[in-house]
Amino acid sequence: MRGLFDTPTVSYCETAIDGIIKRPWYALSNIAFFIAAFAIYRTEKSNLTRQFAAVTMTVGSLSLLYDVTYTYAAQLLDLSGMLLFINLLLFLNLKRLYPMLKSLGWILVCYALMMTIIITLGSYAGNAVFGLYVLAVIITGALLLRKGWFTNGRLWYSNLVLFAVGFAIWILDASKAVCFDFGLLNGRAIFHYICAFIMYRMFIFYRQQTVQDTSQ
Numbered sequence: 001m002r003g004l005f006d007t008p009t010v011s012y013c014e015t016a017i018d019g020i021i022k023r024p025w026y027a028l029s030n031i032a033f034f035i036a037a038f039a040i041y042r043t044e045k046s047n048l049t050r051q052f053a054a055v056t057m058t059v060g061s062l063s064l065l066y067d068v069t070y071t072y073a074a075q076l077l078d079l080s081g082m083l084l085f086i087n088l089l090l091f092l093n094l095k096r097l098y099p100m101l102k103s104l105g106w107i108l109v110c111y112a113l114m115m116t117i118i119i120t121l122g123s124y125a126g127n128a129v130f131g132l133y134v135l136a137v138i139i140t141g142a143l144l145l146r147k148g149w150f151t152n153g154r155l156w157y158s159n160l161v162l163f164a165v166g167f168a169i170w171i172l173d174a175s176k177a178v179c180f181d182f183g184l185l186n187g188r189a190i191f192h193y194i195c196a197f198i199m200y201r202m203f204i205f206y207r208q209q210t211v212q213d214t215s216q
Contacts, residue, residue, distance in 0.1 A: 004071065004072055006071070007070065008071065009072065010075070012174055012187070013187065014183050022067065023067040023183075024067075026183065026186075026188055027064055028183075029193065030192055031060075032192050032193045032195075033057065033059055033060025033061075033199070034057065034060050035196065036056050036060075038053075039200055040052045040053040040199075040200060041053035046210070048203070048206060049203070052088070052199065052203040056196070058081050059082060059195070060081075061081075062078050063192065065077060066078035076115075079118065082130065082195075083111060083114060083115065086130070087133070089137045090140065093140035093141055093144060096144055096209075097143070134163075151209065152205060152208055155201065158201075159201050162194055163194070163198055165194065166194035169190050169191055171187070172187045174188075
């Protein structure tokens with residue numbers, strides 16, 4: 001079993017170096033998440049705003065930790081940040097489908113269970129878990145759009161396309177198929193930019209649904 005302080009299971013174009021910050025270019029690219037979190041937070045004072053800002057900040061912080069330390073434990077934490085964001089989207093979708101779901105508590109329990117499975121089986125299991133969560137978000141979101149309970153499907157589906165593009169670029173980096181000398185242009189860094197942008201756009205999407213509810 002891989003130790004928590006061993007090297008991660010995935011390597012990218014930017015090779016880890018000796019020093020305080022193991023992957024400085026990737027670490028710098030995480031600033032996109034902090035910019036997105038700030039942009040969300042300054043929009044308005046609401047529970048939705050605080051939830052999205054906090055989760056976006058958490059994703060950026062854990063990703064930064066991963067690039068600073070370059071350990072297996074940090075890799076798991078980085079994955080947990082993305083799962084936390086997907087859990088938030090799934091909660092918002094399910095709450096619309098099932099109004100009796102008023103608390104994040106049950107979905108946080110599910111999140112903890114999934115992380116336990118990933119830690120037990122290894123980070124590769126995280127790909128399957130993350131994929132299942134993304135699929136659940138897509139299915140519930142599409143259902144809500146079809147029922148007319150969500151509006152602005154163009155924004156929703158364009159975010160999915162952006163994520164697919166970002167993930168494809170991430171794969172090019174993880175496989176080292178395309179690497180650049182300037183680290184901020186490598187796939188994992190670009191994936192950070194795209195994910196931060198998606199998080200902001202997802203906030204806008206769910207905010208629109210909230211505004212629509214209050215106007216009815």
